[in-house]
Amino acid sequence: MNRVDEAFAAARSERRGLLIGYLPAGFPSYDGCVEALRAMVDGGVDLVEVGFPYSDPVIDGPTIQRAAERSLAGGTRTRDVLRTVEAVATLVPTVVMTYWNPIERYGVEAFARDLAAAGGSGLITPDLIPDEAEEWTAASDAHGLDRIFLVSPSSTDERIAMTAQACSGFIYATSVMGVTGSRDRTSARAPELVTRVRAASEIPVGVGLGVSNGEQAAEVASYADGVIVGSAFVRRLLDADAGMGAGGSGTAAVAELSRDLAAGVRRGGVHSTTAGTSAGR
Amino acid sequence: MTPTTTGPDARGHFGRFGGRFMPEALIAPLDELERHWQEAMSEDAFTAELDRMLREYAGTPSLLYDATHLSELAGARMLLKREDLNHTGAHKVRNVLGQALLTKRMGKPRVIAETGAGQHGVAAATACAYLGLDCVVYMGEVDIERQALNVARMRLLGAEVIPVKSGSRTLKDAINEALRDWVTNVEDTHYMLGTAAGAHPFPAMVRDFTRGIGDEARAQCLQLTGALPDAAVACVGGGSNAIGLFTAFVPDESVRLYGFEAGGDGFETGRHAATISQGDVGVLHGARSYLLQDEDGQVIESHSISAGLDYPGVGPEHAWLAETGRATYRPITDAQAMDALALLSRSEGIIPAIESAHAVAGAMDVARELGDAATVLICLSGRGDKDMDTAARWFDMYGTGSDSGEEQ
Numbered sequence: 001m002n003r004v005d006e007a008f009a010a011a012r013s014e015r016r017g018l019l020i021g022y023l024p025a026g027f028p029s030y031d032g033c034v035e036a037l038r039a040m041v042d043g044g045v046d047l048v049e050v051g052f053p054y055s056d057p058v059i060d061g062p063t064i065q066r067a068a069e070r071s072l073a074g075g076t077r078t079r080d081v082l083r084t085v086e087a088v089a090t091l092v093p094t095v096v097m098t099y100w101n102p103i104e105r106y107g108v109e110a111f112a113r114d115l116a117a118a119g120g121s122g123l124i125t126p127d128l129i130p131d132e133a134e135e136w137t138a139a140s141d142a143h144g145l146d147r148i149f150l151v152s153p154s155s156t157d158e159r160i161a162m163t164a165q166a167c168s169g170f171i172y173a174t175s176v177m178g179v180t181g182s183r184d185r186t187s188a189r190a191p192e193l194v195t196r197v198r199a200a201s202e203i204p205v206g207v208g209l210g211v212s213n214g215e216q217a218a219e220v221a222s223y224a225d226g227v228i229v230g231s232a233f234v235r236r237l238l239d240a241d242a243g244m245g246a247g248g249s250g251t252a253a254v255a256e257l258s259r260d261l262a263a264g265v266r267r268g269g270v271h272s273t274t275a276g277t278s279a280g281r
Numbered sequence: 282m283t284p285t286t287t288g289p290d291a292r293g294h295f296g297r298f299g300g301r302f303m304p305e306a307l308i309a310p311l312d313e314l315e316r317h318w319q320e321a322m323s324e325d326a327f328t329a330e331l332d333r334m335l336r337e338y339a340g341t342p343s344l345l346y347d348a349t350h351l352s353e354l355a356g357a358r359m360l361l362k363r364e365d366l367n368h369t370g371a372h373k374v375r376n377v378l379g380q381a382l383l384t385k386r387m388g389k390p391r392v393i394a395e396t397g398a399g400q401h402g403v404a405a406a407t408a409c410a411y412l413g414l415d416c417v418v419y420m421g422e423v424d425i426e427r428q429a430l431n432v433a434r435m436r437l438l439g440a441e442v443i444p445v446k447s448g449s450r451t452l453k454d455a456i457n458e459a460l461r462d463w464v465t466n467v468e469d470t471h472y473m474l475g476t477a478a479g480a481h482p483f484p485a486m487v488r489d490f491t492r493g494i495g496d497e498a499r500a501q502c503l504q505l506t507g508a509l510p511d512a513a514v515a516c517v518g519g520g521s522n523a524i525g526l527f528t529a530f531v532p533d534e535s536v537r538l539y540g541f542e543a544g545g546d547g548f549e550t551g552r553h554a555a556t557i558s559q560g561d562v563g564v565l566h567g568a569r570s571y572l573l574q575d576e577d578g579q580v581i582e583s584h585s586i587s588a589g590l591d592y593p594g595v596g597p598e599h600a601w602l603a604e605t606g607r608a609t610y611r612p613i614t615d616a617q618a619m620d621a622l623a624l625l626s627r628s629e630g631i632i633p634a635i636e637s638a639h640a641v642a643g644a645m646d647v648a649r650e651l652g653d654a655a656t657v658l659i660c661l662s663g664r665g666d667k668d669m670d671t672a673a674r675w676f677d678m679y680g681t682g683s684d685s686g687e688e689q
Binding site: 056057058061065069078103105106128129151152154155159 | 301302304305306307308309310447457460461464465466467561566567572578580
């Protein structure tokens with residue numbers, strides 16, 4: 001059992017949702033990102049997603065786009081993404097969320113090797129579907145890394161089954177048809193999607209896109225195994241930057257949000273692997 | 282409509298290129314699009330209506346013009362496929378009419394499109410006005426400033442133009458923003474991609490909607506000269522006019538295929554859009570192809586005086602034709618293209634789009650290489666009206682100075 005499996009198993013035994021937190025590497029700076037990720041973990045995040053900032057982030061909304069642009073303008077390189085993983089993977093299991101081109105450019109096998117060496121647990125690949133993932137499947141198997149693909153409300157049952165089969169660690173369910181970013185309400189389509197995944201597979205399901213506070217985290221944790229939060233964390237750092245310009249306050253805001261979310265996944269986490277019926281309350 | 286003979290395979294791959302590097306959310310919509318497209322193309326009612334629209338509305342088949350004056354200067358027989366005479370002034374009307382009719386067939390009321398200089402945006406807005414579809418065009422903020430006239434055209438045609446403020450605020454970012462809209466609104470929206478790039482089935486579908494260029498030219502050339510051309514030449518940005526020309530000739534081994542990319546200020550400056558000549562294999566906007574990228578796989582901004590060629594990627598079938606050696610791709614600099622634009626204007630009285638001027642410039646080189654017995658077929662993909670401001674500045678033609686050269 002690898003670290004991601006262990007983390008989900010531990011959360012499950014505590015009858016709570018697993019909290020997954022995202023930040024792009026190099027945002028607001030290399031050190032600032034590592035500091036914020038540590039604060040996130042202190043606040044209760046169980047698993048970290050390090051975003052690989054990319055020039056053409058087609059599935060990201062304005063908040064993460066801005067952060068990625070800032071990171072790249074600051075000179076973030078592939079090795080900085082790996083260094084970020086190295087800095088936080090000692091604390092909690094850490095995966096990289098990345099568009100595919102930077103990985104092809106680095107070399108799929110080479111990246112798998114170096115990610116594993118940095119202590120990383122796997123990759124979330126928003127624009128790589130299992131149909132195109134032959135090379136990554138071989139490289140991830142060779143280096144013991146998790147493959148986390150996405151499913152969406154538009155996915156057919158056949159594709160959900162195929163994708164779940166191709167995943168390890170967990171499967172990433174995008175709760176809405178749309179891009180990343182905080183939303184006022186959680187999606188009514190998410191519980192249905194989770195139910196459809198559960199009908200096909202026993203793999204843990206993480207739900208992302210739109211969760212921004214403890215209340216929403218509790219709601220998602222009532223039917224999913226993992227609650228993924230990205231834009232809301234990025235927002236805290238952007239706001240702190242725009243308001244006071246002091247890095248410390250952004251980190252404090254990240255820690256505070258993390259605590260709120262961590263309390264939420266504990267309030268809401270009443271599901272078992274056969275859950276899904278509490279959906280849409 | 283002739284069925285395709287050049288691929289792709291069932292999963293949209295041209296050799297190692299193409300495919301679908303897309304969010305899972307868009308895979309079912311892409312499957313739906315592929316199914317509708319395949320069904321439509323096998324239905325007489327659909328193809329007959331598209332043929333009628335192309336003939337009565339778009340003005341095709343376009344003429345094949347025996348450019349005798351240009352031929353004298355080139356030292357070979359130069360034939361121009363006059364796509365510049367089509368409605369909206371370019372080959373792009375073929376693609377947008379096909380996709381707009383398909384959108385109607387899918388029962389979707391809304392179309393989104395990306396545009397760089399505004400040419401595809403204008404074409405999309407035109408087709409949507411014609412077929413009664415809502416049209417939203419994403420256009421980089423930088424391009425909106427550079428192409429005010431085309432923005433007005435799109436608005437006059439009833440389209441909504443949305444400025445894109447992210448990234449480099451140019452074409453590639455307009456595509457990113459259109460994809461974000463599509464993933465959000467896909468249930469009632471068709472993404473009318475403007476070139477033979479993107480995720481499967483777009484490269485094959487756009488090719489099949491534009492392949493009339495080559496199908497017509499091949500027959501016209503046989504009728505006019507009694508033989509196939511020795512070379513077929515087109516400019517390549519994303520590559521829709523080039524693949525539209527090449528497809529009919531791919532099985533004709535005697536016909537050399539040349540694609541001319543935007544060399545911009547020249548390789549040594551790093552400011553160019555010569556994706557195949559200078560780029561590396563990578564993944565952008567849904568397909569594996571060549572692209573301009575840095576060491577870390579971040580996409581680099583391209584540069585060309587021609588907005589229609591100013592794109593850091595290229596359609597995957599071109600990547601495959603280049604890798605297999607079936608087609609040859611070379612760069613033409615801004616200066617070479619503008620010289621060719623002036624040359625065609627003065628020798629034939631035809632002002633080409635700057636994009637198409639890249640093909641003319643390249644064809645002059647090809648003519649020299651092949652000699653005076655050769656016939657060179659050039660896709661004159663668009664007219665130059667939209668480029669008059671750029672040309673006037675390039676040649677310093679504004680102002681009140683006397684043309685005799687004397688100062689007033």
